[in-house]
Amino acid sequence: xxxxxxxxxxxxxxxxxxxxxxxxxxxxxxxxxxxxxxxxxxxxxxxxxxxxxxxxxxxxxxxxxxxxxxxxxxxxxxxxxxxxxxxxxxxxxxxxxxxxxxxxxxxxxxxxxxxxxxxxxxxxxxxxxxxxxxxxxxxxxxxxxxxxxxxxxxxxxxxxx
Numbered sequence: 001x002x003x004x005x006x007x008x009x010x011x012x013x014x015x016x017x018x019x020x021x022x023x024x025x026x027x028x029x030x031x032x033x034x035x036x037x038x039x040x041x042x043x044x045x046x047x048x049x050x051x052x053x054x055x056x057x058x059x060x061x062x063x064x065x066x067x068x069x070x071x072x073x074x075x076x077x078x079x080x081x082x083x084x085x086x087x088x089x090x091x092x093x094x095x096x097x098x099x100x101x102x103x104x105x106x107x108x109x110x111x112x113x114x115x116x117x118x119x120x121x122x123x124x125x126x127x128x129x130x131x132x133x134x135x136x137x138x139x140x141x142x143x144x145x146x147x148x149x150x151x152x153x154x155x156x157x158x159x160x161x
Contacts, residue, residue, distance in 0.1 A: 010039040012124040019131075023117045025110050026102040027057075033122065033129060034101045047105055048092030050084065055113050055131035057103060060094070062127040105131075 013032045021027050029037075037045075042059035049055050058066070074081035093106040110116050114133045121137040123130050132140065152160075 010036060012036055014124070016121050016123045016137075019120050019122050021105060021110060021115045021118055021120055021131075022102075025105045025107060025116060026098075027105055027115075027120070027131065029097065029101050029103060029129075030122070031101070033124070034097060036124070037097060043096060045095045045097070045103060046092055047095050047103065047109065048088045049109060049113060050088055052087065053113070053136055055091075055105065055109060055115060057095070057129040057131065058127065 013030070013036055017030050019028060019030060037043075037059065040059055040061075042061050044060040046058045046060055046063035047055065048058070070081050070084055073084075091106060091109040091112065093109075095103050095105075097103055105115060113131070114135065115131065119134060121132040121134075123132075
């Protein structure tokens with residue numbers, strides 16, 4: 001019996017990178033983000049916001065897991081589940097990466113998040129691409145640097161190198 005080779009796990013992109021949303025609402029993904037999405041095999045995406053500040057691009061398989069979690073949450077906290085379903089549906093739309101490596105962001109979402117014809121910052125976390133407006137990115141950067149020495153000390157106590 002012939003054994004199939006085990007697939008090598010694909011690692012998501014690291015770091016924060018600049019990108020641009022053009023005047024038609026298309027976000028050009030950096031090559032490493034395109035390659036990662038291609039490697040995980042999800043050609044369908046879901047673009048939305050869950051917090052009214054950051055745009056997120058989810059591979060559809062990750063978004064489907066989120067939908068299941070929200071369905072479970074509905075039995076414990078129906079108001080929270082309903083609010084999250086409403087906001088993510090209000091902003092959300094399915095998308096695909098086009099042959100030029102672009103993803104079209106929903107019109108209402110990109111206007112609400114101030115992303116039209118703008119430079120943005122991208123990173124990958126919790127299974128999705130985060131898209132930060134310039135203002136949101138700068139605000140997060142300021143907050144992250146507050147008390148940074150103490151945060152580093154705490155991390156080093158846990159073994160951070």
